[in-house]
Amino acid sequence: MDPRLSEEQEILQKSARDFLTEKCPKSLVREMEKDEKGYSPQLWQEVADLGWMGLVFPEKYGGAGMSFLDLAILLEEMGRACFPGPFFSTVILGGLPILDIGSDEQKEKYLPQIASGKAIFALALTEASGKYEAGAIKAKATADKNAYVINGTKLFITDAYVADYFLCIARTDAKSKGEEGITIFIVDAKSPGISRTVLKTIAMDKQCEVVFTQVKVPKENILGKLNQGWGEVQKIIERAAIAKCCEMVGGMQAVLDMTVAYVKERVQFDVPIGVFQAIQHHCVNMLVDVEGSRAVAYEAAWRISTGRPYSSEAAITKAWVSDAYYRVVTLGTQAHGGVAIIEDHDMPLYYRRAKAAELAFGDARFHRKTVARKLGFAVD
Amino acid sequence: MDFELNPEEKAFQKEIREFLDKECNENVVAEVDSMLGEGPYSKELLRKMGARKLLAPTWPVEYGGRGMGHMAETIKVDEITTHHAPFPLDAVEIGNSLLIVGNEEQKKRFLPGIAKGEIEFALGYSEPNAGSDVASVQLRSVEDGDHFILNGQKIYNTEAHFSDYHWLLTKSDPNAVKKHRGLTLFMVDLKSPGITIRPLITMAGLRTNEVFYEDVRVPKKNMVGEKNGGWAVLMSALYGGGGGGGLATGTKKVIDTLVKYVLEEKQDTDENQWIPDALADLYIRTQVGEIMGLRATALADLKVTPPYGGGGAASRLLGGDTRRLLYKTAMQILGPYGQLAKDSKWAPLNGEILREYMDAPRWTIVHGSQEIQKLNIATRGLGLPRK
Numbered sequence: 023m024d025p026r027l028s029e030e031q032e033i034l035q036k037s038a039r040d041f042l043t044e045k046c047p048k049s050l051v052r053e054m055e056k057d058e059k060g061y062s063p064q065l066w067q068e069v070a071d072l073g074w075m076g077l078v079f080p081e082k083y084g085g086a087g088m089s090f091l092d093l094a095i096l097l098e099e100m101g102r103a104c105f106p107g108p109f110f111s112t113v114i115l116g117g118l119p120i121l122d123i124g125s126d127e128q129k130e131k132y133l134p135q136i137a138s139g140k141a142i143f144a145l146a147l148t149e150a151s152g153k154y155e156a157g158a159i160k161a162k163a164t165a166d167k168n169a170y171v172i173n174g175t176k177l178f179i180t181d182a183y184v185a186d187y188f189l190c191i192a193r194t195d196a197k198s199k200g201e202e203g204i205t206i207f208i209v210d211a212k213s214p215g216i217s218r219t220v221l222k223t224i225a226m227d228k229q230c231e232v233v234f235t236q237v238k239v240p241k242e243n244i245l246g247k248l249n250q251g252w253g254e255v256q257k258i259i260e261r262a263a264i265a266k267c268c269e270m271v272g273g274m275q276a277v278l279d280m281t282v283a284y285v286k287e288r289v290q291f292d293v294p295i296g297v298f299q300a301i302q303h304h305c306v307n308m309l310v311d312v313e314g315s316r317a318v319a320y321e322a323a324w325r326i327s328t329g330r331p332y333s334s335e336a337a338i339t340k341a342w343v344s345d346a347y348y349r350v351v352t353l354g355t356q357a358h359g360g361v362a363i364i365e366d367h368d369m370p371l372y373y374r375r376a377k378a379a380e381l382a383f384g385d386a387r388f389h390r391k392t393v394a395r396k397l398g399f400a401v402d
Numbered sequence: 403m404d405f406e407l408n409p410e411e412k413a414f415q416k417e418i419r420e421f422l423d424k425e426c427n428e429n430v431v432a433e434v435d436s437m438l439g440e441g442p443y444s445k446e447l448l449r450k451m452g453a454r455k456l457l458a459p460t461w462p463v464e465y466g467g468r469g470m471g472h473m474a475e476t477i478k479v480d481e482i483t484t485h486h487a488p489f490p491l492d493a494v495e496i497g498n499s500l501l502i503v504g505n506e507e508q509k510k511r512f513l514p515g516i517a518k519g520e521i522e523f524a525l526g527y528s529e530p531n532a533g534s535d536v537a538s539v540q541l542r543s544v545e546d547g548d549h550f551i552l553n554g555q556k557i558y559n560t561e562a563h564f565s566d567y568h569w570l571l572t573k574s575d576p577n578a579v580k581k582h583r584g585l586t587l588f589m590v591d592l593k594s595p596g597i598t599i600r601p602l603i604t605m606a607g608l609r610t611n612e613v614f615y616e617d618v619r620v621p622k623k624n625m626v627g628e629k630n631g632g633w634a635v636l637m638s639a640l641y642g643g644g645g646g647g648g649l650a651t652g653t654k655k656v657i658d659t660l661v662k663y664v665l666e667e668k669q670d671t672d673e674n675q676w677i678p679d680a681l682a683d684l685y686i687r688t689q690v691g692e693i694m695g696l697r698a699t700a701l702a703d704l705k706v707t708p709p710y711g712g713g714g715a716a717s718r719l720l721g722g723d724t725r726r727l728l729y730k731t732a733m734q735i736l737g738p739y740g741q742l743a744k745d746s747k748w749a750p751l752n753g754e755i756l757r758e759y760m761d762a763p764r765w766t767i768v769h770g771s772q773e774i775q776k777l778n779i780a781t782r783g784l785g786l787p788r789k
Contacts, residue, residue, distance in 0.1 A: 023404055023405055023406060023407060023408065023411075023473065023696060023697075023699075023700035023703075024403060024404045024700060024704065025403060025404075025405065025697040025700050025701055026403065026701070026704065026706060027403065028403070031403075091403055282784050282785070282786070285786065286785070286786065286787065293787070294787050296780075296786035296787050297786070297787050297788070297789055299773075299777070301786075302776060302777065302780035302781075302784075302786055303773075303776050303780075305780055305784055305786060306716075306719070306776040306779045306780050306783075306784070307776075309710055309716055309779065309783065309784065310716040310719050310720055313694055313710075313713035313716045313717070314690045314691070314693075314694045314713070314716070314717070314720060315690075316713075317690065317693040317694040317696075317697045317713060318689070318690050318693050318694075320403065321405045321693050321697075324403050324404070324405055325405075327403075338685075338686045338689050338690070341682075341683075341686050342686050342687075342690050387679070390678075390679050390682040390683055390686065391678070391679070391682070393682035393685055393686055394678035394679060394681065394682040397657070397658075397661050397678070397681060397682060397685060398661050398662075398665060399661070399664075399665070399677075399678035399681075399682075401678050
């Protein structure tokens with residue numbers, strides 16, 4: 023067993039941290055929250071030029087052929103920096119599924135666009151119920167000669183507003199209900215009949231309502247197999263849950279770091295407040311959560327990287343980290359006192375992102391159900 | 403990055419598991435579960451384990467070990483607890499310390515015996531007025547020729563009544579400017595005249611002890627480290643191990659047992675809808691603690707000190723909490739049946755849950771209370787200021 027990063031990974035981590043410290047200060051993060059697009063095209067291109075978008079894609083598609091674990095390191099740094107922009111949607115939710123199950127033509131068409139920063143993807147999965155379950159998919163895609171026609175409303179679709187393409191999950195078998203009859207489509211966002219509305223959310227992360235009205239998609243845009251898409255969707259969700267946890271670990275670490283630094287210098291009763299046992303216990307409790315979350319998130323990422331099964335690990339990790347991030351950010355806020363509840367302090371950036379991340383790809387309760395099922399319980 | 407045990411560790415795990423599957427029989431389990439300490443069956447098993455070099459895998463070969471890393475200790479502890487086998491915790495921990503601070507004669511005299519399961523040690527730190535503040539011990543050691551004379555009292559020395567030696571922290575210089583500069587540590591033969599051992603029984607029925615010293619003579623060759631250098635010895639014992647945390651096979655077995663009980667014996671009513679979520683939560687906590695502990699142990703084996711001192715101490719904190727929560731939840735699942743003692747009619751799951759429920763609070767207190775552990779992590783790991 024060797025939990026260390028390799029030398030190359032340490033270099034990647036350091037260069038990512040240095041880059042984001044310089045190019046993605048909190049002032050930019052705040053600016054992008056109010057920005058219509060929600061990201062800086064200039065920073066986006068710089069990140070693409072650094073090779074981040076193509077990190078995990080094979081060289082023949084313009085990528086660097088690195089591993090998911092390498093990507094996890096980048097995600098942690100992005101979580102630390104509150105990186106604004108559609109990186110997660112594009113790479114984790116768009117590119118990886120295409121790499122996994124796309125046809126050669128699809129890979130050749132889309133992956134180089136992603137790697138070069140030219141295409142932005144969004145995953146049009148969740149609907150009105152907000153649930154990550156097959157039964158929640160009501161959007162329909164009806165066959166029409168060599169095409170399918172999609173109708174339905176997708177909700178909480180992060181980065182949909184700026185996306186060039188969607189992976190849209192729809193029912194292709196009108197009679198089906200559960201996991202059967204679901205298909206993944208690659209949809210050009212410029213197709214007639216798509217309307218997108220940005221929702222004002224806690225993390226200002228440009229989640230959207232996307233309405234598909236008679237949207238025509240050519241048959242060759244089916245990703246994977248007709249009517250058998252749910253298995254892949256589940257894999258997308260599980261992998262995204264782990265990736266999201268890596269990002270959350272970065273945020274948790276940032277909160278711990280700034281709290282420890284603050285309690286060493288904040289003086290009350292003529293001493294730094296870090297002297298007090300109550301504050302020390304807050305900090306140690308945070309550390310337990312940060313270390314635990316880091317351990318499970320990286321173990322899970324390592325499993326993906328090495329081709330091991332990761333379904334249980336996704337549930338365990340997302341269940342734990344979802345709640346742990348909340349504990350860390352609330353304790354960090356408590357240790358700071360009043361200053362950390364002021365809007366322009368950095369802490370609220372993390373507090374808001376912790377909630378958004380908790381909700382993404384299933385919250386703790388959702389994933390505990392999965393673990394309960396794996397233990398042998400029949401829960402729905 | 404790699405999260406798998408290496409082939410040598412896997413082989414060791416297989417070896418000790420198969421050995422205990424075969425040798426840890428019901429007589430041993432009954433003795434261990436009685437919580438009254440090692441009896442003849444336990445001693446016999448320990449000697450058999452010793453003969454196969456299963457007791458001290460991390461020690462150098464010349465002292466009876468296998469020269470393996472901390473991960474082997476983690477594997478050993480996991481298999482011992484999962485099998486309800488006797489747990490020679492104090493002896494091995496003391497041996498770890500002797501390896502660091504003992505002289506060559508002492509190492510040769512004690513380590514092979516401990517590794518063979520022939521010498522048992524009991525920790526002798528706590529006193530009625532020295533718990534977390536262990537440097538406040540009052541048991542006096544006074545130099546007298548080539549001996550020291552010992553007078554005073556120890557408490558909560560759980561293994562004293564079946565051990566051969568006492569690892570005894572004493573006050574040797576009452577005038578030391580700082581109290582932790584006036585301590586000396588001895589290995590005392592527990593058969594020495596003047597030692598009286600009295601039982602103290604915990605609410606779980608676990609036997610621990612008070613140990614009284616009255617003009618007990620200990621030879622100087624049994625002094626560990628320097629005179630008045632006891633604090634350094636103590637620190638090497640408390641922080642020398644590094645590993646030991648991690649695998650939680652035993653806890654997972656208990657969770658599986660509870661799942662089985664709920665599915666097969668408990669009526670599935672609406673009132674019980676909370677149970678799958680609660681047991682899933684426990685399983686998740688256990689898994690998080692396991693990976694966190696294994697990660698820390700592996701880093702210790704690689705001689706890496708991660709930022710904040712890493713997750714070893716943190717995983718022990720989580721583990722203590724999880725244990726308490728596990729038995730609290732288990733008792734809630736059992737409802738009124740949970741209160742039935744082992745020998746009672748209607749007692750579910752052999753009454754084991756009740757015993758563990760009664761014992762669970764001990765685990766956030768022994769070997770450094772959670773508060774002291776947090777103090778250590780805060781000041782040593784996070785670098786927070788001391789008073």
